[in-house]
Amino acid sequence: MPWIDACATDEIEQEDLVRFDHDGRTFAIYHSPDGDFFCTDGLCTHEQVHLADGLVMDYEIECPKHNATFDYRTGEAKRAPACVNLATYPTKVDGGRVLVEV
Amino acid sequence: MTQRDYSMTGPDSAWAVQTGLAAADWYHTDLPRKTMKDLMKRTNGPAIRDTAILFASMIVLAGFGIVLWPTLWSVPFWLGYGVLYGSAMDSRWHECGHGTAFKTRSYNDWLYQIASFCMMRNPHTWRWSHARHHTDTVIVGRDPEVVLMRPPALARVIANFFGLVDAWTAIGRMLTNATGRLTPDEADFVPRPEQPKVIRVARIWVAIYATVIAMAFALNSILPLMLIGLPRLYGAWHHVMTGVLQHGGLAENVTDHRLNSRTVLMNPISRFIYWNMNYHVEHHMFPMVPYHRLPQLHEAIKHDLPAPNRSIPEAFAEMWPALVRQLRDEDHFIKRTLPDTAKPYRADLHATVPVGVPAE
Numbered sequence: 001m002p003w004i005d006a007c008a009t010d011e012i013e014q015e016d017l018v019r020f021d022h023d024g025r026t027f028a029i030y031h032s033p034d035g036d037f038f039c040t041d042g043l044c045t046h047e048q049v050h051l052a053d054g055l056v057m058d059y060e061i062e063c064p065k066h067n068a069t070f071d072y073r074t075g076e077a078k079r080a081p082a083c084v085n086l087a088t089y090p091t092k093v094d095g096g097r098v099l100v101e102v
Numbered sequence: 103m104t105q106r107d108y109s110m111t112g113p114d115s116a117w118a119v120q121t122g123l124a125a126a127d128w129y130h131t132d133l134p135r136k137t138m139k140d141l142m143k144r145t146n147g148p149a150i151r152d153t154a155i156l157f158a159s160m161i162v163l164a165g166f167g168i169v170l171w172p173t174l175w176s177v178p179f180w181l182g183y184g185v186l187y188g189s190a191m192d193s194r195w196h197e198c199g200h201g202t203a204f205k206t207r208s209y210n211d212w213l214y215q216i217a218s219f220c221m222m223r224n225p226h227t228w229r230w231s232h233a234r235h236h237t238d239t240v241i242v243g244r245d246p247e248v249v250l251m252r253p254p255a256l257a258r259v260i261a262n263f264f265g266l267v268d269a270w271t272a273i274g275r276m277l278t279n280a281t282g283r284l285t286p287d288e289a290d291f292v293p294r295p296e297q298p299k300v301i302r303v304a305r306i307w308v309a310i311y312a313t314v315i316a317m318a319f320a321l322n323s324i325l326p327l328m329l330i331g332l333p334r335l336y337g338a339w340h341h342v343m344t345g346v347l348q349h350g351g352l353a354e355n356v357t358d359h360r361l362n363s364r365t366v367l368m369n370p371i372s373r374f375i376y377w378n379m380n381y382h383v384e385h386h387m388f389p390m391v392p393y394h395r396l397p398q399l400h401e402a403i404k405h406d407l408p409a410p411n412r413s414i415p416e417a418f419a420e421m422w423p424a425l426v427r428q429l430r431d432e433d434h435f436i437k438r439t440l441p442d443t444a445k446p447y448r449a450d451l452h453a454t455v456p457v458g459v460p461a462e
């Protein structure tokens with residue numbers, strides 16, 4: 001699968017995320033506290049709410065609707081009401097850009 | 103006049119799903135991401151302080167209550183203890199259910215379990231019912247937490263100032279769950295893998311209440327029940343008083359919290375007991391913001407909200423006549439005026455509200 005150019009590294013503050021739409025799908029791209037980038041599906045698995053309005057704390061994203069949390073490195077659902085894990089996608093940084101393989 | 107069916111399995115529920123009212127997109131006031139991030143930020147400090155005050159006060163009040171028992175001098179102490187047990191625990195249950203009170207998740211979970219026990223709300227069932235309340239706030243047939251249905255059952259509300267209906271229903275549910283079953287409504291909103299947890303908690307609680315009742319018999323005194331169980335009745339009035347104001351008399355079946363929720367400015371004691379849930383429009387619009395930041399959120403978005411009621415009596419004076427009128431006119435509701443600085447209510451977001459036709 002080709003790598004897709006998602007955004008510039010400096011577009012996402014550390015411990016934050018942005019929404020990235022591509023090919024009719026929506027993703028979330030995270031900038032972790034230690035500077036790494038990660039990518040997951042952009043919609044919460046509970047009720048399909050955009051995670052981009054949520055809160056990143058350490059390595060977790062908290063959904064803005066009912067406060068479910070996921071580990072964005074693995075996609076694991078950590079807190080109800082989400083029971084289904086998030087899909088995750090490989091990322092890499094190249095020349096100040098975040099690339100994702102979705 | 104429209105007849106409403108508030109059950110989760112009735113025709114109004116199906117209608118809400120068909121028309122897209124269920125799980126809809128809701129109105130949000132625009133706020134810069136930087137401001138939101140700051141407001142959502144978690145800390146442990148305020149909730150640790152408040153929890154220490156809460157438990158220390160409960161211990162002191164119960165201590166005096168026990169020492170002065172059974173004289174009349176003990177009554178004020180029981181009244182104070184009761185409000186902290188039967189009302190302050192309601193807001194702790196709520197805030198910790200959202201997971202926003204503390205930064206540390208285990209602290210939230212710990213207080214959530216205690217508060218759920220005090221309020222006789224199964225922690226697993228109610229987590230799901232409250233999620234639905236946030237998805238489908240006051241959508242008929244979808245929101246399992248509508249307190250004031252139409253026509254409003256005022257006798258029931260008044261009985262609940264003493265916890266009578268709620269506790270009676272809760273005991274019935276607890277016993278049903280303890281036998282290994284869920285009610286049909288519970289089965290609708292609690293996912294199947296979570297259902298065994300509901301049953302396990304119910305069984306533990308039945309064992310605790312059985313122990314307390316056995317102690318009461320052994321001591322030939324209701325004192326053990328004054329500490330555990332009965333405060334859910336004699337201390338419920340404050341959370342019912344504040345709870346009915348949250349959505350009472352306002353619109354149903356709309357997707358803008360400014361139309362169906364009420365913010366009421368309150369005295370500091372009530373705000374401590376209620377953990378700032380008097381900022382109710384703000385809480386529903388942005389449930390990620392912890393209770394201790396709601397006053398700042400209010401300041402940040404008040405230009406876009408109807409003016410808050412300035413006190414509990416003022417809010418009741420607004421709500422009560424609307425409830426009385428709903429006894430004969432179920433379609434009546436209060437539609438609050440927005441300030442000039444606000445974005446107007448959007449007609450396309452509201453299936454059943456005659457926007458532009460102010461209710462009296």
Ligand code: FES
Nearest residue numbers: 044046047063068
């Ligand atoms: S939609 Fe994300 S927790 Fe419910």
